[in-house]
Amino acid sequence: MLYLRSLTPRLSLLAGLCFAPAAYAQAPSDPAPAPPPTNEPAAVEPPLAAADAQPVPTELEKLRAELQATQRQVEELKAAQEEAAAALQEPSTEQEKLKLYGFADMGFQYYHADKSSLLANIYDFNNASFILGNVNVYFDAQPVDNWRGLVEVRFTNAPQGKITNFGGLGGQFARASTFTDDTSGAAANAPLWGGTLVIERAWLEYNRFQAIKLRVGNWFSPFGIWNQDHGSPTLISLAWPQFMTQRWMPLRQTGLMAYGSTFAGSWELGYSATLSNGRQEDANLNIDGTIGGGGRLYARRDTGSVNSTLGISFFTGKSRDKVVSVTGVDPISFRSESTFEYQEYVTGADVSLDIGRTRIRSEGVVRRVTYTHGKRELLNQVLQPQGRAPDKWEHSVYVLVAQQLPGALDVLEPYVWAEAFQTPTVIGDGTFVGSVGLNVRFNPAITWKNQYSRVWLFDWMYDSPYDNSTNNLHQLHSRIVMAF
Numbered sequence: 001m002l003y004l005r006s007l008t009p010r011l012s013l014l015a016g017l018c019f020a021p022a023a024y025a026q027a028p029s030d031p032a033p034a035p036p037p038t039n040e041p042a043a044v045e046p047p048l049a050a051a052d053a054q055p056v057p058t059e060l061e062k063l064r065a066e067l068q069a070t071q072r073q074v075e076e077l078k079a080a081q082e083e084a085a086a087a088l089q090e091p092s093t094e095q096e097k098l099k100l101y102g103f104a105d106m107g108f109q110y111y112h113a114d115k116s117s118l119l120a121n122i123y124d125f126n127n128a129s130f131i132l133g134n135v136n137v138y139f140d141a142q143p144v145d146n147w148r149g150l151v152e153v154r155f156t157n158a159p160q161g162k163i164t165n166f167g168g169l170g171g172q173f174a175r176a177s178t179f180t181d182d183t184s185g186a187a188a189n190a191p192l193w194g195g196t197l198v199i200e201r202a203w204l205e206y207n208r209f210q211a212i213k214l215r216v217g218n219w220f221s222p223f224g225i226w227n228q229d230h231g232s233p234t235l236i237s238l239a240w241p242q243f244m245t246q247r248w249m250p251l252r253q254t255g256l257m258a259y260g261s262t263f264a265g266s267w268e269l270g271y272s273a274t275l276s277n278g279r280q281e282d283a284n285l286n287i288d289g290t291i292g293g294g295g296r297l298y299a300r301r302d303t304g305s306v307n308s309t310l311g312i313s314f315f316t317g318k319s320r321d322k323v324v325s326v327t328g329v330d331p332i333s334f335r336s337e338s339t340f341e342y343q344e345y346v347t348g349a350d351v352s353l354d355i356g357r358t359r360i361r362s363e364g365v366v367r368r369v370t371y372t373h374g375k376r377e378l379l380n381q382v383l384q385p386q387g388r389a390p391d392k393w394e395h396s397v398y399v400l401v402a403q404q405l406p407g408a409l410d411v412l413e414p415y416v417w418a419e420a421f422q423t424p425t426v427i428g429d430g431t432f433v434g435s436v437g438l439n440v441r442f443n444p445a446i447t448w449k450n451q452y453s454r455v456w457l458f459d460w461m462y463d464s465p466y467d468n469s470t471n472n473l474h475q476l477h478s479r480i481v482m483a484f
Contacts, residue, residue, distance in 0.1 A: 081472045102137040103469065105232045105449070106130075106478035112213055117470040118383070118427055125473065133479055134232055136200065146208035152200040160193060166334075170382050201252060215257040222259065222272035222296040223249050223313040224350050224363050233483040236359060236402050236413075237437055238451045239475070245394040248281045248367045249315045250345045268300040278317035288338075291315030301475070307354040314347040320375070341372040357404040359415075367394040383426050396421035402439075413439040417453075422460050428468040430460030447481045 111218035113126040120126060134154060141149040167173030168303065182192035203217030220227050226235065226244055242253065255276025261268050265433040278292030294315035301308050320341035327333045348365035368390045371377075379387035402415035437451035453475040457468040 005166050008364055011184040043194065044075070097141065097143050099135065099140040101140070101144075101484060102135075103231050103233045103481065103483045104135045104478040105133040105481040107133065107477070110476045111473055113473035114470045117473075118466060119471050119473060122163070124161075136231065144205060147204070148207060149204045151202045154198040155195065155199060157193065157195040159196065166382065189377060203257075205396045205412050209260070210259040211259050211262055212258055215259070216255075216256045218252055219257055220252050221250050221294060222363070223294070223315060223346075224256070224276065224296075224311070225350050225352060225361055227251060229307040231483075232449070232481045233447065236361065236400060236415055236439070237417055237435065238418075238449050238479060239435065239453060241363065241365075241396065241398050241419060242363045242431065242433070243348075243363075243367070243394075246396060246423065247281075248311075248365060248396070249294070250276075250292070250317075252280070253277065253294075254284060255292075266301055266303055268302075270298050272296045272299065276317075282319075282321055287322045288318065288320045288341075290318040290320075305356045307352075309350075311350045312348070313350070314345075316343075316345045318343050320372075323369040338375060341375040342369050342377075342389075343372075344369045357406065357410075359400075359402040359404075361400040362398065364397045365395070367392070368392075379426075390424065394421070398433075411441050413441065415439070417451075419440070424462050426464060427460050427466050427471045428464045429462045430456040430458045432456045432458075445483050448478075449481055450478045454477050 011128060017385075033471035034241040039353070051265055060268065108128060108130045109125065110128040113120040115126060135156070136152055136154045139149075139151040139153075160178045162176040163174075164176050165171050180192050180194065182190040185192070199218065201217075201219050203215050203219045205213055205215035207213040220230065222228060224244075226240060232238070243249075253274060253276035257272060257273060257274045259270070259272040261270030263269070265327040268333055274293060276292045276294075278288070278290060292315065294313070294317075295312040298309055298311035300310075316452055318341065320338040320440045323337050323339055325335045325337075327335045344367060346365065346367045348363055350363040351360070353360040369389075371389065376388040376390070379389060381387070396419070398417065398419035400415060400417045402413050404413045415432070415437045417437065419433040419435075420431070422430050433453055433455050435453040437449070439450075440448040442448065455473050455475065457471050
């Protein structure tokens with residue numbers, strides 16, 4: 001730019017020379033008076049040789065040539081500047097091929113229950129603890145058009161400190177320990193606490209067509225509201241519904257998913273259909289030889305201040321273990337059998353409403369489990385000696401209402417939560433949860449989330465051998481959440 005400024009006066013002068021050459025031509029002068037006549041002959045100049053008769057450039061031609069050279073330099077400089085500006089504005093292809101983002105939350109929590117209760121001793125209640133919650137990183141790859149891969153990894157410090165065996169009648173008391181020496185440290189006795197790396201999901205998909213997209217790998221089950229958008233920055237409350245915590249349906253599956261959507265007026269109509277190995281609590285492979293199936297249908301409408309989604313979800317599959325025993329050694333022989341086997345059917349309906357600053361979420365879920373005769377799972381033998389799992393119905397329903405405050409208080413979002421569910425357990429088959437919470441959104445990336453819950457247990461359809469009320473508990477969670 002400095003170079004262009006220095007050329008400006010000169011260019012103006014040269015331009016004037018080009019477009020007004022007459023102004024710079026030498027004006028004719030008055031003829032000089034004729035000399036007096038003489039009798040001497042006039043001197044005759046010798047003629048110039050043809051080779052010496054070269055045209056002499058005029059001052060105007062010199063200026064024109066210099067102007068043309070200057071114009072070429074200006075054009076070259078301008079082209080270089082435009083090329084540099086375009087390079088700065090053009091998005092990097094490498095950055096779009098792989099995106100990294102994620103979320104993290106941490107804070108403290110407190111559970112309070114009667115010290116003599118079953119829950120207080122199994123889960124180390126009645127002590128407030130600072131905690132590392134979720135540290136999740138997404139690797140989102142789109143190397144070519146119509147193809148995408150997503151890997152979500154969670155870093156956790158579990159299972160350090162978890163009770164792995166009870167003392168007394170339970171045997172030798174033990175806790176899980178991940179403490180060891182860091183063999184790569186700068187000292188021989190450098191300390192190290194190991195943790196667990198959780199692959200939340202890892203899949204590839206082909207998504208050229210809106211109506212049908214194919215996904216293969218390990219993915220979250222398309223069930224209800226919470227499982228797909230499970231990240232703490234997107235969820236309203238910190239606590240999950242109990243049908244998810246107790247895994248009434250598989251949280252994630254390995255297999256094939258087809259999904260897509262179309263529009264009917266202002267409504268988006270979508271679906272998901274899945275085939276998978278089913279539950280993978282026992283193994284990632286399909287050791288039971290059966291296929292699980294499920295899916296989801298939904299209708300979504302986003303119209304100004306009112307947004308709504310209605311959905312139904314389902315899953316069904318058979319689960320069984322596979323025990324391999326050696327029955328002979330000459331020659332070696334094996335026998336495979338199952339110690340438990342059950343068929344399950346899970347269905348749910350969900351409603352999401354956003355009305356202005358108000359958010360409403362509600363779901364109802366029903367699960368049916370039936371065991372094959374003679375192949376029922378053993379229950380916890382310390383709590384229920386010789387106990388085996390029964391056929392059962394399970395039911396759950398919840399309502400969550402959140403309200404963002406107006407004006408200068410719009411960073412605050414209080415909410416209330418009510419949940420009731422029924423499932424047979426040793427401490428009661430009925431549970432009611434009441435919660436209040438407050439989210440403080442400092443900015444789009446940082447939120448402070450707080451939730452208090454009161455839990456009541458009772459006998460609904462079965463009689464418990466324990467006093468339900470001793471296991472009622474208070475829960476308090478507070479976490480700072482960052483999306484990045």
